[in-house]
Amino acid sequence: xxxxxxxxxxxxxxxxxxxxxxxxxxxxxxxxxxxxxxxxxxxxxxxxxxxxxxxxxxxxxxxxxxxxxxxxxxxxxxxxxxxxxxxxxxxxxxxxxxxxxxxxxxxxxxxxxxxxxxxxxxxxxxxxxxxxxxxxxxxxxxxxxxxxxxxxxxxxxxxxxxxxxxxxxxxxxxxxxxxxxxxxxxxxxxxxxxxxxxxxxxxxxxxxxxxxxxxxxxxxxxxxxxxxxxxxxxxxxxxxxxxxx
Numbered sequence: 285x286x287x288x289x290x291x292x293x294x295x296x297x298x299x300x301x302x303x304x305x306x307x308x309x310x311x312x313x314x315x316x317x318x319x320x321x322x323x324x325x326x327x328x329x330x331x332x333x334x335x336x337x338x339x340x341x342x343x344x345x346x347x348x349x350x351x352x353x354x355x356x357x358x359x360x361x362x363x364x365x366x367x368x369x370x371x372x373x374x375x376x377x378x379x380x381x382x383x384x385x386x387x388x389x390x391x392x393x394x395x396x397x398x399x400x401x402x403x404x405x406x407x408x409x410x411x412x413x414x415x416x417x418x419x420x421x422x423x424x425x426x427x428x429x430x431x432x433x434x435x436x437x438x439x440x441x442x443x444x445x446x447x448x449x450x451x452x453x454x455x456x457x458x459x460x461x462x463x464x465x466x467x468x469x470x471x472x473x474x475x476x477x478x479x480x481x482x483x484x485x486x487x488x489x490x491x492x493x494x495x496x497x498x499x500x501x502x503x504x505x506x507x508x509x510x511x512x513x514x515x516x517x518x519x520x521x522x523x524x525x526x527x528x529x
Contacts, residue, residue: 301333302342304479306467313454315487321456324348324483326385327449330469340472343386343393344440344448345404347468348483350381350432351461357419373419375410380459381432382406385450389437395473402475404468406433431455458485 306328313322326346336342355378359371386393390405399408406427410420427433432455440450454463463483469476 302336302469302471302476303331304467304469304477305329305331306479306481308465308481308483311481311483313458313483313485315458315460315485319456322454324452324454324465325449326452326465326467327447328467328479329447330445342442342445343388343470344442344450345384345386345390345393345468345470346440346450346452347384347404347409347466348381348452348454349379349409349464349466350485351459351463352377352379353459354378355423357422375419375423378410378423380461381454381463382409382427383433383452384435385439385452386435386437387440387442387448390435392437393470393473398470398473398475402468402478404466406435430457432457454485460486 306326309325309327313324330342355375357373357375359373360367361371384390384405390399394404399405403409406424407420410423424433439452440448442448461484463485465481465483467479469478
């Protein structure tokens with residue numbers, strides 16, 4: 285009974301009468317040969333059926349998650365003077381990209397129990413396997429150093445508790461697939477409404493042709509790479525030979 289009461293406490297409040305109306309500046313991103321990143325504008329408004337009573341501040345949290353994949357982390361140790369892999373941990377359902385933007389720092393907006401229920405922060409989004417907490421922390425540290433995981437507690441602008449906007453930066457090393465965007469309204473530590481949509485990221489042109497060739501016809505791709513390396517190597521050798529004359 286206590287668990288049921290706790291979950292009901294964290295569910296959206298229907299009496300609040302606050303709903304998200306949102307959109308993205310673009311729902312499709314094309315990765316070309318000269319792609320160096322992109323930026324998505326997330327904007328919207330909060331629709332109300334009636335004036336909201338109470339003094340609790342309203343906050344908006346936006347998350348963007350890339351396609352999920354299974355990650356294997358290996359720990360190295362020095363054995364007989366040589367660094368070798370001594371342990372491996374598998375972490376499943378791991379987003380290749382994850383960013384969180386909010387009107388205020390998450391620690392001021394999102395209680396730990398609400399975060400656990402809705403899986404908003406990266407720490408709650410990635411579930412550690414059995415005895416895999418250290419591996420998850422290592423993965424988070426690596427992804428943040430690579431710039432594909434980020435949290436910004438000042439990235440969402442909220443105007444008069446009605447209009448909101450945020451610019452989400454997408455790096456150049458994006459993985460193809462659907463990027464899930466979630467928007468949460470949080471008041472008094474509880475999620476009162478949520479909204480979800482997706483961004484489709486896809487390689488186009490020669491980039492997509494090479495990508496499909498590498499995955500569908502690896503042998504042909506290897507021969508093509510070898511041929512190009514030989515041609516360019518021979519060309520460079522001939523160029524240097526002519527310059528020495």
